[in-house]
Amino acid sequence: MTPSPSGTARTRTLDAAQAALAAEHAAVYGYGVVGARVDEPHAALAREAYDAHRVRRDAMSRAVRDLGG
Secondary structure, eight states: OOOOOOHHHHHHHHHHHHHHHHHHHHHHHHHHHHHHHSOHHHHHHHHHHHHHHHHHHHHHHHHHHHTTO
């Protein structure tokens, strides 16, 4: 088992996780906007990317919570 970071390292880890979470929130939002405007041949790709970012967003949300954020 890997020890959890403490002090400054923990703060940097939490900051990085929160930045990644913010990026995933932005991607989910962006694909929501794009999905409404994309042509049919690209709709499946947009849905696939949207779903992938939602999964990563949810995982990052859990990571931030686990780090105390």
